[in-house]
Amino acid sequence: MTDRDLEGWTIAFDLDGTLVDSAPDLVGTLNRLLVEEGLPPVPMSAAQTLIGSGARALLVHGFEAAGAPVERAQSEELFERFLVDYAAHIADGSREFDGVVETLERLTERGAILVVATNKRSDLSELLLDKLGLTRHFAAIVGPDRVSARKPSGAHLKEAVVKGGGDPERAIMVGDAAPDAEAARDAGMPCILTTFGYTPVPVDTLGGDVLIDAFEDVEEAIDGVLSDFYVMRALKF
Structure with a gap:
């Protein structure tokens, strides 16, 4: 039986360049x-x-x-x-990155709430995820039209997490570009950044907490972020 050690945590994913090669x-x-x-x-x-x-x-x-x-x-x-x-033509050539389905399934089995926080319009985001069979993994799919401010505002992430039934104080952002990193920083969330996304500037200059070279590395990166979280919380007591 899988240990549900991620219960109470929400993982917010960007869409283009993070989940899907669009x-x-x-x-x-x-x-x-x-x-x-x-x-x-x-x-x-x-x-x-x-x-x-x-x-x-x-x-x-x-x-x-x-x-x-x-x-x-x-x-x-x-x-x-x-x-x-x-x-x-939204899914003619677009595909999820290798390891996406398996990773999302494992995170869900471990109790995490998964949401999408994207600057792509919500209806187009839902259409793309539907075409790729990925919608079932997410508690909420939140484009800029469903929040009070779009990324790089942290409000986008916080509101997306709440719409998914999660707590913004226990959330992690996974993205690929500056709006993701800046929104996470503004929201006070840890940020995992992919190196295979679409950022026009070097990803290692964006201030992410962890960089990953493949989507299969998301789970290990989350475990590292949470390890640091619990260590820091223990030091406060």
Whole structure:
């Protein structure tokens, strides 16, 4: 029988670049729109690090790369077209990272509450997770439209944890980029960062408590964070 040693703890996960490699479909949508606008597509490597900044940033990058006026990239009409196309192709090439399912199942067996705290719109996040069969693992899927402030505000994490039925005082953030690290810091939560995500700056400069090179390392990283937590609490008494 599995020891339910994580009861009372919530693990909040970012989505893009943490749970799911969603770059193929986000950049795929960008490139389809660029071609429709008579512009050349961009290589995956050139746009991948912008994914955490959202669709608008991707569009601006595509137009800038082609030397085209960015005013068109910033139009609401093009943004809405992006969302419609992306929803239609959201899981064509996107896949969860290796070890995600097994790790989420083990954390749940150990009693942890799992939530998603993402800057991706909630309906798109749910659609992606549904398509990949991952929704069942999470007590709450919380995009910026369901909280009072988006990451890097710590309010996003705290409110996501509460929506999942957890306690923000006993929560850990797992992400891949600056908004995740900054939100965790603002919320007073430990932060585990992936090195395989989409950050445009070196991940080791973001101030995460632990860096992991593979999703399979999440569980060990959580155990290390909790070991430090209980040691520090014991020293206070």
